[in-house]
Each structure stands twice: as C-alpha cells, then as structure tokens.
Amino acid sequence: GQNIDQPTEMTATEGAIVQINCTYQTSGFNGLFWYQQHAGEAPTFLSYNVLDGLEEKGRFSSFLSRSKGYSYLLLKELQMKDSASYLCAAMDSNYQLIWGAGTKLIIKP
Amino acid sequence: IAGITQAPTSQILAAGRRMTLRCTQDMRHNAMYWYRQDLGLGLRLIHYSNTAGTTGKGEVPDGYSVSRANTDDFPLTLASAVPSQTSVYFCASSDSSGSFGANVLTFGAGSRLTVL
Numbered sequence: 001g002q003n004i005d006q007p008t009e010m011t012a013t014e015g016a017i018v019q020i021n022c023t024y025q026t027s028g029f030n031g032l033f034w035y036q037q038h039a040g041e042a043p044t045f046l047s048y049n050v051l052d053g054l055e056e057k058g059r060f061s062s063f064l065s066r067s068k069g070y071s072y073l074l075l076k077e078l079q080m081k082d083s084a085s086y087l088c089a090a091m092d093s094n095y096q097l098i099w100g101a102g103t104k105l106i107i108k109p
Numbered sequence: 110i111a112g113i114t115q116a117p118t119s120q121i122l123a124a125g126r127r128m129t130l131r132c133t134q135d136m137r138h139n140a141m142y143w144y145r146q147d148l149g150l151g152l153r154l155i156h157y158s159n160t161a162g163t164t165g166k167g168e169v170p171d172g173y174s175v176s177r178a179n180t181d182d183f184p185l186t187l188a189s190a191v192p193s194q195t196s197v198y199f200c201a202s203s204d205s206s207g208s209f210g211a212n213v214l215t216f217g218a219g220s221r222l223t224v225l
Binding site for chain 2: 004030031033035041042043044045048087089091095096097098099100101102
C-alpha cells in the first residue's frame with residue numbers, strides 16, 4: 001500500500017534549527033511536496049523535490065533521497081511564526097498526492 | 110475574490126440532511142479537488158475534476174457527489190449527511206498545464222462541518 005510517515009509533533013527553540021523527516025512508500029513517484037498549515041488555516045505550498053538533493057529557499061530547505069524513500073524539511077533561524085503543522089505529500093504514478101498526517105511544530109521562546 | 114472561496118465557513122447539520130459546500134476559484138485553474146482533513150490523518154481526496162465537464166473519484170468518495178459545470182465552480186454535495194462526515198473540508202485547485210507548476214495546489218480556507 002501507499003504510505004507516508006512523519007513525526008506527530010516536534011518542539012524547538014526560537015532561533016534554532018529543526019529537521020522534520022518524512023518517509024514514503026508509493027506506487028511510482030513523481031515528486032515530494034511540503035506544505036505549511038497554521039492552526040485553523042489552509043495548507044500553503046513550501047517546496048517541491050523530484051530529483052535527489054537539497055533545494056534551498058531562504059530559511060527553508062528540503063531534501064530528497066529517492067533510493068531511500070526519504071525527505072526532510074529543514075527550518076533555520078526559527079521564528080515564533082513558524083509554529084504550524086508541516087505536511088509531507090508524495091505524488092504517485094497517477095499524479096495523485098498521498099499525504100502524511102502532518103508534523104505539529106511547537107516553537108518555544 | 111482572490112484565489113479560492115469556500116462557503117459556508119462552518120455549519121452544524123442534522124444527520125440525514127442534504128448539504129452542499131460551495132467552492133469558487135478565480136485563477137482559471139483547470140483542475141479542482143475536494144479533500145477532507147481529520148485529526149491524526151492526512152488529507153484524503155474525495156473527488157476531483159481535471160477540467161470543466163469531467164469529474165473523478167478519489168480515495169473516499171462514498172456519500173459525496175460533485176459537479177463541474179464551468180471552470181470556476183466545484184460544489185460538493187452530501188446527499189444524506191452522517192456523523193462520520195464530520196470533518197474540515199478543503200477545496201483546492203491547480204493549473205494542469207503539465208509543468209511542475211501544474212502540481213502545486215492552492216487551497217481554500219476550509220469548511221468545518223459537524224453532523225449530529
């Protein structure tokens with residue numbers, strides 16, 4: 001079956017770095033997405049990886065290893081506004097997204 | 110309107126009643142989707158539409174129906190609501206041009222539905 005695994009909750013300190021991991025099993029693969037979702041709001045797109053390696057976008061970076069079925073989202077210089085859930089989603093061979101349950105990130109001062 | 114508008118924002122409904130959740134987008138995106146989000150679970154696709162006039166079933170379509178009469182509107186109907194349909198419903202759209210950008214979803218703000 002198709003499956004996405006990511007930690008349920010993580011806690012980090014303002015100004016620090018945090019890495020949120022995601023492992024996936026899909027029928028075929030057409031890319032890995034990360035979305036951010038603040039409580040009570042809609043998910044918003046953060047990043048997309050289809051090739052192995054690191055994609056950097058400001059304070060956020062995303063990494064993909066297709067051979068390991070593994071991705072991570074790296075958040076640097078954490079700010080209080082980064083407190084949110086981070087959703088990992090893999091696109092299968094039919095271009096359908098398979099979503100993880102999300103990682104709730106709590107930032108402490 | 111900017112992006113995707115969903116209505117109502119929130120609704121409490123008696124079991125057995127019919128309910129339509131409305132979704133309108135102004136981005137001229139070809140593809141539209143309905144997801145439900147439940148605590149502890151990932152987003153689950155209910156129905157989708159790749160272009161006006163066509164619809165398809167997602168992962169959890171039972172008890173729901175959709176229509177796509179034009180590009181902008183994609184309503185979701187619960188014919189006879191049941192308590193297990195209590196959830197937050199998100200409408201989303203994407204530009205199905207075939208490039209990477211085609212696969213990025215823009216979400217509406219969500220509709221919180223409680224069925225008693």
